[in-house]
Amino acid sequence: MHNSIKPIGLFDSGLGGTSIWKEINILLPSENTIYLSDSKNAPYGQKTKEEILELSIKNTEYLLEQNCKIIVIACNTATTNAIKELREKYNIPFIGIEPAIKPAALQTQTKTIGILATKGTLNSELFHNTVLNYEDITIIEQVGYNLVQLIEEGKIGSKEIDDLLEEYLNPMIQANIDCLVLGCSHYPYLIPQIKKILPESVKIIDSGLAVARQTKAVLEKHNLLNNSNTPAKNIFYTNSSPEVLSNILDKEYIAEKKDF
Structure with a gap:
């Protein structure tokens, strides 16, 4: 698989990161994406730094197994507690989200x-x-x-x-x-x-548009922009209720339940 057509991976403690995904999808409509909703472990905000890092590693490794070319941490809590360690551990670009x-x-x-x-x-x-x-x-x-x-x-x-x-x-x-x-x-x-x-x-x-612009800039920097004419494929996985995640997405997208 050519690197540029590989998907953008995104993860969050639940469905909230879809607000980031929507901004990325508007700005970069030709990009394939895989979104992980770790709702089973939501909310991250009440967990320890060690727990947040462990969950962030789990999500990252699942997205790497799916051949993602870049990972967007679509979660403020995971970014502020884990992005430094993730960047040190994995040889892949990470985009974080911080309070604006x-x-x-x-x-x-x-x-x-x-x-x-x-x-x-x-x-x-x-x-x-x-x-x-x-x-x-x-x-x-x-x-x-x-x-x-x-x-x-x-x-x-x-x-x-x-x-x-x-x-x-x-x-x-x-x-x-x-x-x-x-x-x-x-x-x-x-x-x-x-x-x-x-x-x-x-x-x-909020940070959504800024994260989308930063994602585009990093893809350009690494020559990873998807310039193919094939319609983008957007996949949404959750380890909890797929109905709740599907309801917040546009009607053409259906969330799937996965163990990760």
């Missing part, structure tokens, strides 16, 4: 931004080191307890999520944030609910 603090810091007028993320991301060394670069900005951190679980249960749009978002976002509003960073790839699916709570003046920032 830099664009928020550049855009804020009130010098106060909010970040909604998992405990694993907010406690990571990588996130801590990133924050140190913005000492002139007030960053209000909030763990999104239970949001990932509810999304994985197919409860997007529910009152349960509305109530949690009110609890998490109202203190940020009172602190006069003008940017909200979504620090988990699951959270873009909550943007309609978030917009009902935030003032219109608050910008919502």
Whole structure:
């Protein structure tokens, strides 16, 4: 198999990383992809660094078995806790996803931004080191307890999520944030609910488009862009309920259950 037609591999602790996959698919529609939803082990955000690294290695090795040419860690928690070790261990390009603090810091007028993320991301060394670069900005951190679980249960749009978002976002509003960073790839699916709570003046920032652009840049750098005219093949695997994953995808895509 010629390297350029090999698939892009993506993994996440569940279905949230499909928000990243959608951005990549829009920007690079000719690329074949394989997406792993490790929903059986979701959420990663409450696990130890060692557990997150072990799961990230498992997912990486499965994608390498599928002949992937590049791996996108479509999970903030896995990126911030495991990407350094994965890059040292495997001879393949990795693309990570981190909370978009830099664009928020550049855009804020009130010098106060909010970040909604998992405990694993907010406690990571990588996130801590990133924050140190913005000492002139007030960053209000909030763990999104239970949001990932509810999304994985197919409860997007529910009152349960509305109530949690009110609890998490109202203190940020009172602190006069003008940017909200979504620090988990699951959270873009909550943007309609978030917009009902935030003032219109608050910008919502996520990393999806930036990750897609970085993926394209790395493929170009390594001469791995797929220039064939064959229709792209997009495969979605989950080790939990395929129905929940299928429901969040466009209708032409059906998730398959796999043990990995």
